[in-house]
Amino acid sequence: MSRSDRLIRLMQVLRRLPSPVTASRLALEMEVSERSIYRDIQSLRSSGAIIDGEAGFGYTLTEDPSLPPMHFEADEVEALALGLHTVAKLGNIEFTYAAQNALVKLEASLPQSMRQRLRHATVGSHILRNTPTSEADFPGLREAIWNEQAVSLNYLDLKDRLSKRKVWPLTIYFFSEVQALISWCCLREDFRMFRLDRIQSVEFLEESFRPKRVGLLRDYFEREKECE
Structure with a gap:
């Protein structure tokens, strides 16, 4: 592998791994010595890439304005095609347009050769289901999640009982049949899942739960993993 190819690959590894990432982890991923990692980090910094951190603490890539446009491998292009075509079929209008x-x-x-891979991918997807329609403010909920803003839901449970819940919205998940809002319920003081098609109305509150979202999501997925 040429040095220029190795530097591009190192940038990709820095993007992919949770930061800060140590030199030893980078060396393992790149199959080179830690000394080579130190030299390559310095070369990237000299080229204009902004990489925070130092030996012993780990590195974080914050900007890479000096890099040329990203180059994709053939299997990466087909993976992107599969993902975007699948998103376009999920039945959510906003994401359908976004994926297209x-x-x-x-x-x-x-480049032209990769365009053919994108247009005529060797893999595809087909979704045989009808997602229940939802009156929930999908764009508003996504914005509240991003801003870590509490919301109040009027929610109809599976027994058609109406309740009002103040929640911290964490993420919206697309399951095989429904879309659901995964939240921290302030009433139950625990994680709860609310189907979007059962949400009757949403009120966006002037209350922030920043910076708890990332930690709560991590705890939620760790709990789900333990239950598998």
């Missing part, structure tokens, strides 16, 4: 637009932008950025 992303495909157009991705195609425009690829």
Whole structure:
């Protein structure tokens, strides 16, 4: 592998691994010595990439304005095609348009040979289901999740009982049949899942739960993993 290819690969590893990532972990991923990692980090910094951290503490890639446009391998292009085509079929209007637009932008950025891979991928997906319609404010909920803003839900449970819940919205998940809001319920003081099609109305509150979202999501997924 040429040195320029190795530097590009190192940037990809820095993007992919949770930061800060230590030199020893980078050396393991890159199959080189830690000394080589130190030299390559310095070379990337000299080229304009902004990499915070130092030996013994780990590194975080914060910006890479000096890099040329990203180059995708053939299997990466097909993976992106599969993912975006699947998202476009999920039945959510906002994400359908977003996925279609992303495909157009991705195609425009690829060389001709890779465009053919994108258009005529060897893998595909087909979703045989009807997602229940939802009156929930999907864009508003996504914004509240991003801003770590508490919301109040009027929610109809599976026995058609109406209740009002103040929650901290953490993420929206697409399951095989429904879309659900995974939240921290302030009443139950525990994680709860609310189907979007059962949400009757949403009120966005002037209350922030920043910076708890990332930690709560990590705890939620760790709990789910233990239950598998």
